[in-house]
Amino acid sequence: xxxxxxxxxxxxxxxxxxxxxxxxxxxxxxxxxxxxxxxxxxxxxxxxxxxxxxxxxxxxxxxxxxxxxxxxxxxxxxxxxxxxxxxxxxxxxxxxxxxxxxxxxxxxxxxxxxxxxxxxxxxxxxxxxxxxxxxxxxxxxxxxxxxxxxxxxxxxxxxxxxxxxxxxxxxxxxxxxxxxxxxxxxxxxxxxxxxxxxxxxxxxxxxxxxxxxxxxxxxxxxxxxxxxxxxxxxxxxxxxxxxxxxxxxxxxxxxxxxxxxxxxxxxxxxxxxxxxxxxxxxxxxxxxxxxxxxxxxxxxxxxxxxxxxxxxxxxxxxxxxxxxxxxxxxxxxxxxxxxxxxxxxxxxxxxxxxxxxxxxxxxxxxxxxxxxxxxxxxxxxxxxxxxxxxxxxxxxxxxxxxxxxxxxxxxxxxxxxxxxxx
Numbered sequence: 001x002x003x004x005x006x007x008x009x010x011x012x013x014x015x016x017x018x019x020x021x022x023x024x025x026x027x028x029x030x031x032x033x034x035x036x037x038x039x040x041x042x043x044x045x046x047x048x049x050x051x052x053x054x055x056x057x058x059x060x061x062x063x064x065x066x067x068x069x070x071x072x073x074x075x076x077x078x079x080x081x082x083x084x085x086x087x088x089x090x091x092x093x094x095x096x097x098x099x100x101x102x103x104x105x106x107x108x109x110x111x112x113x114x115x116x117x118x119x120x121x122x123x124x125x126x127x128x129x130x131x132x133x134x135x136x137x138x139x140x141x142x143x144x145x146x147x148x149x150x151x152x153x154x155x156x157x158x159x160x161x162x163x164x165x166x167x168x169x170x171x172x173x174x175x176x177x178x179x180x181x182x183x184x185x186x187x188x189x190x191x192x193x194x195x196x197x198x199x200x201x202x203x204x205x206x207x208x209x210x211x212x213x214x215x216x217x218x219x220x221x222x223x224x225x226x227x228x229x230x231x232x233x234x235x236x237x238x239x240x241x242x243x244x245x246x247x248x249x250x251x252x253x254x255x256x257x258x259x260x261x262x263x264x265x266x267x268x269x270x271x272x273x274x275x276x277x278x279x280x281x282x283x284x285x286x287x288x289x290x291x292x293x294x295x296x297x298x299x300x301x302x303x304x305x306x307x308x309x310x311x312x313x314x315x316x317x318x319x320x321x322x323x324x325x326x327x328x329x330x331x332x333x334x335x336x337x338x339x340x341x342x343x344x345x346x347x348x349x350x351x352x353x354x355x356x357x358x359x360x361x362x363x364x365x366x367x368x369x370x371x372x373x374x375x376x377x378x379x380x381x382x383x384x385x386x387x388x389x390x391x392x393x394x395x396x397x398x399x400x401x402x403x404x405x406x407x408x409x410x411x412x413x414x415x416x417x418x419x420x421x422x
């Protein structure tokens with residue numbers, strides 16, 4: 001019965017015109033909720049579309065009978081029921097989800113919280129244990145450092161004590177020596193000074209005659225004089241006078257010329273080694289007998305001829321040409337001259353006056369022999385310098401004896417005899 005009623009209501013609504021459907025919807029009561037209104041409006045729009053489509057087909061059919069108002073309330077009730085069912089289902093789903101979360105997820109959450117708390121407790125225990133170990137280690141390190149510092153302080157104190165003991169011993173030794181020196185007799189001090197002056201005079205003689213060092217000998221004699229002067233004894237007047245005479249005699253000695261002469265001979269030897277000797281041919285009588293003029297043209301000609309002779313030697317002779325001397329001869333003479341200069345330099349450095357003079361004399365003789373035969377214009381200058389060096393005294397004439405040594409030896413013998421007699 002319900003299905004036949006639904007079909008009849010559907011056909012009736014399809015047979016209604018749109019104006020009637022609109023009026024029906026306007027007259028319908030507004031008692032349903034929002035989901036029912038949306039459903040009825042959608043149903044009316046569908047029925048309006050179907051009615052418009054079927055209006056042309058059913059124009060010839062007779063108009064249906066009016067449907068009572070109770071027939072339009074069934075769809076609205078159905079839609080309301082569907083909405084309530086949806087709400088109930090949603091509420092049931094929410095309740096089930098809450099129950100599932102409370103029974104399954106909440107215990108897991110509580111377990112996680114418990115495990116995190118346990119881990120936190122474990123971490124705190126570990127931190128406390130590490131802090132305890134760190135405290136123990138710090139205490140051990142502090143104890144070790146304290147012990148090391150105490151040990152080092154003890155060692156330093158002991159070392160300082162030993163050093164202080166050594167210093168005290170040295171001070172006692174110095175004080176004892178000072179006490180002994182204070183107890184010495186004045187005569188012993190004078191004897192010691194006389195012996196010291198004699199030894200200094202003997203060393204001065206050794207420096208003067210063996211080592212030829214007059215400066216060192218003078219210094220030793222002055223030191224010996226200071227010892228005798230410090231005694232201030234009239235009995236030592238002769239020794240003081242002898243020392244003063246010897247010092248004055250050494251101060252008047254000229255300086256040694258060994259170094260100066262050696263340097264000059266070395267310079268001459270280098271100059272001779274740089275020269276080139278060859279035979280100088282004489283000019284013809286026309287050139288030699290030509291009068292010399294002081295004009296600039298004559299001077300230029302003479303300079304040109306001199307320069308030309310050094311490069312191109314031209315000789316005009318009216319007599320037969322004599323054979324020229326070989327260049328090797330002049331080379332040998334030059335080497336002999338260099339050898340004599342070297343021997344003279346070595347003799348000067350050794351202080352041998354005789355060998356020095358003989359070497360320079362031989363060098364001057366060689367230069368005089370080749371003078372006028374070679375082209376070297378500095379031969380006269382070499383000869384003059386060698387003659388000037390030949391008269392130089394390499395070393396001064398030292399005194400044959402020092403009178404101070406005899407006087408100081410006499411005073412030392414007197415002191416020895418006095419000590420032996422006492």
